[in-house]
Amino acid sequence: MAEAGLAALWFAAVLALLQLLLGALTIRWGGRADATPRRAASIAALAGSVRPVAVVQGLLSAVAMLCLIWVFATSDMTVKLVVENSQSAKPMMYKVAGAWGNHEGSMLLWVTILGLAGGAVALLERRLEERTLIATLAAQAAIALGFYAFLLVASNPFARIWPAPADGLGLNPLLQDPGLAFHPPTLYVGYVGLSVAFSFAVGALVTGDVGPAFARAMRPWVLGAWTFLTVGITAGSYWAYYELGWGGWWFWDPVENASLMPWLAATALLHSVTVLATRDGLRAWTVMLAVVAFSMSMIGTFLVRSGILTSVHAFAVDPTRGAFILALLAIYIGGALALFALRVGTVRQGTTFDLVSREGGLVLNNLLLSVILGIVLIGTLYPLVAAGFGVQLSIGAPFFDKAAGPIALILVAAMAVGPLVRWRRDDGQAVLARMTWPIAASAFTAAGLIALGGSMAILPLLALSLAAGLAVASIAPLWGRALRRTPLAIWGMVVAHLGVAVSLAGMAASSAWTQERLVAVGPGEPTRVGPFTVTLVGIAPVLGENWSGLEGQLRATRDEDVLILKPQQRFFANPPTTTNETSIRSFWDGQLYTVLGQPDGRGRWQVRLWWKPFVTLIWLGGALIAIGGALSLIGRVARDRRAAQRGGWA
């Protein structure tokens, strides 16, 4: 089975090369005006073959991925990767997910998604000019080739091992969680979506076709990628929150930043592509953002794997491949930027516009998002550069909060105003009048918080007030509309912006009002955290499928509510590790978060308790943002379909 997978991978690689060459030839020869009819026919034949090649390439990469999943599912211990990352006594779900819980498998998953996406472009995209599409597919093939080369040369997932050991070494227990099954694939779908968007940009640059049609073809991919990235980041954040056992949900860890940067770029791109599609403005800028978004997703994929960034995601670290990875990164990003620099001169200036207009708001959005992106990028890479000069330093939450926090709050304010401003040109006074209710909501919240809380820190106070204003403002575009006839894309925007308000409120509330209780308690000894009284009832041993453990029984009471929480400590034999299994209970007004610690040797146990008011809103907001993205995507695709059937543009 492993050999079948390897063969499929080789064939896919060869087809990718073919796809690149065919595409390049078509573009090169097809550009000439003096082509004879016979020659034109052969070019058409060439061009016609690119699409099927792309489809078959995608299918072959999927076959390779299925083969890898198969050897993991059947615990084939003659395959080196399975030995190193799996074990026969593991639950089936983690055997399957273990196929991409390691370096080689995750790279194969990446190229599989890329291949399938390429096939989908080849099959579905019918509106873009043929030459631009072929250039797009050629660019896709070029990206895929790098991955195939990397897999086949430097990290073959199907390598055999001889003699075969009796059993494998197992998967890092931290990864044995449903999160693993979904977190990497969703992020990868997002990264791949951005690479497709980039391929469209390359296609448009090569054929000089940067305009609304290109923007409309690219937009669904950006929207889809952005939606998946949002889901991936939100889920990853919640995963870290319950798995690491200290109540933190974002650490400004380099690997987290590596997934945040593509999201920031995609968010900016999403908004600028709208300007390009509706008003034919921001042409060069949109292409530039597509290049940046792709570069960021390459950094997200590769820097994590290179071992340069040491972080909690260290399971991915393998320094021996660093050189290959850095070379690939340099080729991809350098190539993308070089192509942009060479061809940007051919992109004519798009429409310009007034400062007070929807376009103006979207430019502000792009400006602020790009600055935040720059700050995160610099903050993430700065320690690396400093280390190159022999200076060891760490950059973390204090820097990012100080530098990016205020800009993010300005962005939130801009976000409230933007959708209430008209396209082309608007009047400042009229916009202010439309903002009456949101401003009132903000002022009311601020006054209420100051009256109630008194000693609240300034940043959470600002954030909560802005969130209230944004929540009102984000619903405002629906006022006076017939709700049933409101386009889905508008609904998408409303829901996504509302999601940002909800998430921001969750962040501010939990950072301002979280209560922590770290204490050693004996059985029957009550302790208080937030509105709860928590008592340790007892400790009992528990047994899982591939671990043994201790389970604490905590009784928590608030008013008449009585609930039992069961945090655990789990001991895994392969590899030997102890993990904390948190026990979390959600209420409408927050979460009770409990962790069982060590015994103190005198009959007491360490427990860690948190009451986190409204913390759930963080991820609820993330989910709303993703739902907004999905609604927009459905709305856009459906509308384009209808327009295509009518034979015109909407």
Added chain:
Amino acid sequence: MRRAILAALALLAASGVSPLAADTPLPAQPLAYTQLADPAQEARAKALMETLRCLVCQGQSIADSDASMAGDMRALVRQRIAAGESPAAIRRWLISRYGDYVSYDPPLSGATWPLYLAPILLLLAGIWIARASFRKRRR
């Protein structure tokens, strides 16, 4: 001599430490996993711990780590805060001992001024680029 050894053993027994137990790792210091009694002091300690790097972990502060070294550093921070030392002084002490690497909040210095200048430069550059897409005001 024999009497001295016996006396030492008796002392050990009296203090509750058996020679056998000396081989097992020491239990974590109490303040590694318990808070200070004074909420204001604890808040100061917590704020400081969140900006100190756990040196044996990867990308975690000592406030969110299970590593024993992080626990020792938490205990140290809490003890010193309880003794009335200022968070800034504790940070300075830790930096003098472990280097700048231990602090997530790098001080403004020759090595870090580009870092702090960058956001401002980015913002200015962004404004300058964005200017091009706006129509010039008609006079």
